[in-house]
Each structure stands twice: as C-alpha cells, then as structure tokens.
Amino acid sequence: MSNANTIAPDASNEVPHRTVIVVGGGQAGLSISYYLKEAGIDHLVIEKHTVTHTWRSQRWDAFCLVTPNWQCSLPGHPYRGDDPHGFMKKDEIIAYLDGFITMVDAPVLEHTEVRRMKRRADGRYALSTTNGEFTADHVVVASGGYHTPIVPRMAERLPAGIVQLQSSHYRNPQALPDGAVLVVGSGQSGAQIAEDLHLAGRQVFLAVGEAPRCARFYRGRDVVDWLADMRYYDMPVEQHPLREGVRDNTNHYVTGRDGGRDIDLRRFALDGMELYGRLDDLRDGRLQFAPNLIANLDSADDTYNRINASIDAFIDKHGIDAPRGQSYEPVWRPEGERTSLDLAESGITSIIWCIGFTPDFSWIDAPVFNGRGYPAHVRGVTPQAGLYFIGLPWLHTWGSGRFSGVARDAAHVVGTIRSAIETTSASLAA
Structure with missing residues (x-):
C-alpha cells in the first residue's frame, strides 16, 4: 500500500506546469522529491505504477539485501533498527520504504505513464502522459535502467x-x-x-x-x-x-x-x-x-x-x-x-x-544518448539544459543505484537545479 501524497490529474483545460517533474517514484525519485521540498521547489513525481512498485512486485519471497542494513541511508531516513550488520528481508525492506514514503510525503501522480517527452522551443519540457499533458522547466528521469x-x-x-x-x-x-x-x-x-x-x-x-x-x-x-x-x-x-x-x-x-x-x-x-x-x-x-x-x-x-x-x-x-x-x-x-x-x-x-535487462528511454526525445541507449551525463547532469538522470548504476559512485549512495546523488542534482533556477531568476531581475 502506498502512503504517498497522491494527487488527482488536473481536470481543467490548461496544461499543468511544474518547475520540476520527476519521472519515477522509486527510492531515487522520492530522494529527489525530499531535497526539492527542502529547497522549496515546486515539483511533481509521476509514477507509472505505485511508488516503490518494483520492490513489492519484482522480488522473490526469500529475497533479502546483499549489503548490510547500515548502508540503508536514504535522505532523512537512515536505518534505525537493532541489526545494522544484518540483512533486511523483503517485508522489512518494504516497511523501511513505507517509512520513507510517509516521511517524504511527495506530491505523486500514480498510475500514470509518460509516453513522450521533448524540449520545446521556449526551453520548457512537454510531457505527454496517460493522464494528460504537462510542462516543466526541469525533468529528472528516475525510472532506473532495468526496463526490458x-x-x-x-x-x-x-x-x-x-x-x-x-x-x-x-x-x-x-x-x-x-x-x-x-x-x-x-x-x-x-x-x-x-x-x-x-x-x-x-x-x-x-x-x-x-x-x-x-x-x-x-x-x-x-x-x-x-x-x-x-x-x-x-x-x-x-x-x-x-x-x-x-x-x-x-x-x-x-x-x-x-x-x-x-x-x-x-x-x-x-x-x-x-x-x-x-x-x-x-x-x-x-x-x-x-x-x-x-x-x-x-x-x-x-x-x-x-x-x-x-x-x-x-x-x-x-x-x-x-x-x-x-x-x-x-x-x-x-x-x-x-x-x-x-x-x-x-x-x-x-x-x-536471469540474464538482465536493457534500458528503454525511447520515450525521451533528447540528443543525450550513446549508441547503446544510455544517457551521457556527469553525475546525472546531461548536456541538455534542464534534463537529469538519477538512480543508474555508477551514476557517480558504486552506491548510486542503491540505498547507500542515492542521497548524495539526489542532493547534487537538486543543487544543480537550484543553481539554474537562481541564475534564471537573477537574469530576469537584471
């Protein structure tokens, strides 16, 4: 069950606009939301299923972490149990994530798939979804890299x-x-x-x-x-x-x-x-x-x-x-x-x-991908202004795709967004 701050689709004829749209409601997307809220930046998390869906639906019954519990350090939500050197089982992992979901209280639009995203001539991003159209100044892709x-x-x-x-x-x-x-x-x-x-x-x-x-x-x-x-x-x-x-x-x-x-x-x-x-x-x-x-x-x-x-x-x-x-x-x-x-x-x-997955970023219309379909980026920041990735393996460190390292990646991406917003505001003020 999701405890996210789920919002309803906009029923008006106007295209909703957010400063930041985060695509993906796993631990990476929610970590971005945590820092965006901390910075007071307007945003929306769009999730195809429900938040942290993969952990609930794509793990076998006997699944447990392969890294010790002390490495679970999502932003503002470190492991606080009595077995830091143990390994949480599936139900314990879900309980840990439920606590994170409640704490972040992210603005989430669930059961919504982003079908297409492209940057417009005015610099804004247009997103076509199964729940209507949206625009954003910045987009953080937090859907991971294990799709197909x-x-x-x-x-x-x-x-x-x-x-x-x-x-x-x-x-x-x-x-x-x-x-x-x-x-x-x-x-x-x-x-x-x-x-x-x-x-x-x-x-x-x-x-x-x-x-x-x-x-x-x-x-x-x-x-x-x-x-x-x-x-x-x-x-x-x-x-x-x-x-x-x-x-x-x-x-x-x-x-x-x-x-x-x-x-x-x-x-x-x-x-x-x-x-x-x-x-x-x-x-x-x-x-x-x-x-x-x-x-x-x-x-x-x-x-x-x-x-x-x-x-x-x-x-x-x-x-x-x-x-x-x-x-x-x-x-x-x-x-x-x-x-x-x-x-x-x-x-x-x-x-x-058990031979893995391939990424599918075909819904993203942006010139940032290499020949194998992976985005070019430096610590999640792509060459195209306003487009970011998070939650990918070795985005910055070994822990980037894990509970242990996603927090600092999210803090860096949001820090970059915040600097861009401040630069734009200063330019307009001048």
Whole structure:
C-alpha cells in the first residue's frame, strides 16, 4: 500500500506546469522529491505504477539485501533498527520504504505513464502522459535502467510444456511445476534463485555466466565494512580503473540470506547442482552450452581472491589487528566441459532467465544518448539544459543505484537545479 501524497490529474483545460517533474517514484525519485521540498521547489513525481512498485512486485519471497542494513541511508531516513550488520528481508525492506514514503510525503501522480517527452522551443519540457499533458522547466528521469527483460529468441523454440519465467517473475520453488529447473545466468539474481531452488531440494541446472563473486565475511568482518573503510564506496566513476566502463559490469554474487554467506557454485556442484557454461542455443532437442564453465568459475574466484588481497594490503598498511586471512582454494573442479544436454532426458520442466535487462528511454526525445541507449551525463547532469538522470548504476559512485549512495546523488542534482533556477531568476531581475 502506498502512503504517498497522491494527487488527482488536473481536470481543467490548461496544461499543468511544474518547475520540476520527476519521472519515477522509486527510492531515487522520492530522494529527489525530499531535497526539492527542502529547497522549496515546486515539483511533481509521476509514477507509472505505485511508488516503490518494483520492490513489492519484482522480488522473490526469500529475497533479502546483499549489503548490510547500515548502508540503508536514504535522505532523512537512515536505518534505525537493532541489526545494522544484518540483512533486511523483503517485508522489512518494504516497511523501511513505507517509512520513507510517509516521511517524504511527495506530491505523486500514480498510475500514470509518460509516453513522450521533448524540449520545446521556449526551453520548457512537454510531457505527454496517460493522464494528460504537462510542462516543466526541469525533468529528472528516475525510472532506473532495468526496463526490458533480456530473453533470447531461442526461448521461442522451447517446448510449449516448459514453464519460462524471467527473474523478476520468480517467487518461490513451490510455484513451479515438479521437475528440474534450468537457471540461466549467475549474476546476483541467478545465483540467489539457484540457491533458493537448491535449498528447497529441487534439481537445478545452472548456466554459469561471467559474473564475479566476493566473500561475505573476511578476516573477522563483512567485506562491505572493509571496503567502506577503504573508501571504495566513495570512489567516483571517473577515478575507477575502468572509468565509465564499470557501468557495464555485472554485480558480484553473494547473499545476505540466513545472516549472510558466500555463494560458492563449486560447493553447490558438490551437493548435486549441475553446472554448465553459457547457454548458446537449442538444436534437435538438445541445449547447447559454450565450453567456458571452467574459465567462468576461475574468473569469479580470481575476483574473490583479488578483493580479499586488497583487504589484506589495507590491514597491513594500517597495522590493524585482524584474524589471519587465506586465499580461496576450489572445493570442486569440472572434469571437463559439457556442451550439450538432452532437454527431455534432463527432466527440466522450468527455465528461469536471469540474464538482465536493457534500458528503454525511447520515450525521451533528447540528443543525450550513446549508441547503446544510455544517457551521457556527469553525475546525472546531461548536456541538455534542464534534463537529469538519477538512480543508474555508477551514476557517480558504486552506491548510486542503491540505498547507500542515492542521497548524495539526489542532493547534487537538486543543487544543480537550484543553481539554474537562481541564475534564471537573477537574469530576469537584471
């Protein structure tokens, strides 16, 4: 249930105008609203569904945070529970967000989709929505970057009797038909969903991708705590070794389930999970996999050990008293690469696609996008005056798309808007 300050569409014949329109009512959009209200700037948040809809509708039942609760620091609404080093479960996350919604009390127009947005000759932005027309001096796009689920065309050739789900529609093992499950992709969602099914006693086939992994705990502390002390989460994108390329990286897989632990696909394999390389095709009733399982597992472990080695170096440099660390050694290795699997003989009755999303900003008519459909920006500020983005991965830092870093991004964007408004006012006064 939403506690937002929901407003009704304007029933007059005049096109409503706002100084700022925020498109998207997730934590990023509401964070923008928080700072706009603080600055006394007139605005409206337009949300396609209901505020924080994604958290309520696109998470499986056993979902929990993979970062500790203390990193939940939405503006004016830090985590205040009694388990800062724990990991909130789905219902706790929703309760946390409900508190934020109530506190912000944003002016929101829900169940409204923005179909088209374009800057007019007079500098104002015109927005066409399912609830009428609007104009604004500034527009903040806060709809995220995960819009269109990626499902390969080969899915069309799978037998009609096989249930296919995208990761955002998976809920629990009991909702799937009896039989084995193929999970495609081993990023955060794929690895955790595979674990969820595995723990429920289901036979799981996992097509392992190139996602890296990291330890949950190392040398007596959560790895996130170490990285925070090392100022990793304060590193701006322009200082990262990969620069903007880091925005394309897949998130490390780890879990906060049951108090937090590593996800070790090799250990799952010891317990009966069937691991394969990247899923490439379906031919003559047989699934075809790339011969890259060994490379993908080794690469994930290399990242795991590299992160731990950076923590070792930090501990040594600062003379910190901490338990001794050690390098991860594989508990299981594939005997070879298996590149084919008979679909009927495998007993697979369900397939869960966990290979990500692509952005869809096709409704925005503005010359700010690169060849891959991502907006060009510096800390959310685009080259086109009055157009901003927030909530995207590595918008500015690692935490930009998370509860931990969106506040400072929102403060920066609103600060830029405020400066623009003051400049315009001073110009008109002169």
